[in-house]
Every structure is written in C-alpha cells, then in structure tokens.
Amino acid sequence: AVERTLSIIKPDAVAKNVIGEIYSRFETSGLKVIAARMLHLSQAEAEGFYAVHRSRPFFSDLVKFMISGPVMVQVLEGEDAIRKNRDLMGATDPKKAEKGTIRADFADSIDANAVHGSDAPETAAVEIAYYFPALNIYSR
Numbered sequence: 435a436v437e438r439t440l441s442i443i444k445p446d447a448v449a450k451n452v453i454g455e456i457y458s459r460f461e462t463s464g465l466k467v468i469a470a471r472m473l474h475l476s477q478a479e480a481e482g483f484y485a486v487h488r489s490r491p492f493f494s495d496l497v498k499f500m501i502s503g504p505v506m507v508q509v510l511e512g513e514d515a516i517r518k519n520r521d522l523m524g525a526t527d528p529k530k531a532e533k534g535t536i537r538a539d540f541a542d543s544i545d546a547n548a549v550h551g552s553d554a555p556e557t558a559a560v561e562i563a564y565y566f567p568a569l570n571i572y573s574r
C-alpha cells in the first residue's frame with residue numbers, strides 16, 4: 435500500500451553535508467519527499483518527539499545529540515514507504531548496519547546514527563503530525 439513515513443536527517447549527517455546524497459537514495463528507491471523543514475530543535479521539542487524513550491538510559495544523550503545542530507525533517511511517500519525507508523537506513527547501530535545502507539555509509543555511533551525513520555503506520559501518523567500541519571503536505 436502507499437504509505438507515508440517521517441524521516442529525520444540528524445545533526446551529524448547535516449554537518450557532513452550529505453542531505454542531497456540521502457535525498458537521492460530516497461528518490462532512487464521510489465520514495466517521494468512530499469513535505470520538508472529544516473529546523474534546530476529545542477530541548478522541549480526533542481524530548482516531546484522522543485517521549486516514548488523517556489525512561490530509557492540513553493534518553494538524555496539522545497536529546498542532547500538531537501539539539502546539537504540543525505536537522506532536516508521530511509515526509510516520504512510511496513509504496514511500502516515505512517519498510518522501504520528502514521531498509522535504506524539499515525540497523526540502528528551502524529556497526530550492525532548492512533553494507534550500502536545510509537547508516538553504514540554515514541553514521542558514526544548508535545547516537546550519531548545519521549537518520550531516523552518511523553517504525554510502524556501508527557508511529558508514522560503521530561510523528562508526521564508532530565512536525566507537519568496537514569496543510570503543508572503536497573503529495574502530487
């Protein structure tokens with residue numbers, strides 16, 4: 435089915451100047467960028483976005499990293515977009531990410547891991563709504 439998923443290019447990958455390279459991978463695999471914003475998250479915004487991880491031991495490092503520089507946030511649309519984006523990203527820990535994936539090629543650590551992608555339709559809907567009012571979505 436045609437799905438939408440939320441993607442974030444994290445501060446490490448923005449600093450490495452690979453936004454375009456990552457967008458090319460989305461486009462080559464048939465995913466379309468239908469909304470995008472570059473922003474420097476506040477602590478409250480990062481904490482709110484990652485609220486499901488609030489009680490995990492890595493939460494404060496994750497938030498600190500996500501506010502360390504600007505991020506590029508986009509909605510990707512396409513057939514099977516959630517799984518397709520996760521296949522492109524590779525495993526959360528770049529040491530375990532398959533060769534040729536975004537994380538294998540650009541990530542340095544499990545925190546500085548280049549990209550985020552929604553993991554299921556329910557989380558995609560919540561994450562898209564967090565950053566994009568419906569009026570800013572352009573799907574054709």
Ligand code: CMP
Nearest residue numbers: 487492496526544545546547549550551
């Ligand atoms: P992301 O997909 O953005 O979702 C939560 C982030 O927490 C994850 O990518 C990692 O960058 C970070 N993180 C740090 N340590 C862990 C861990 N042990 N398990 C999962 N995520 C972690």
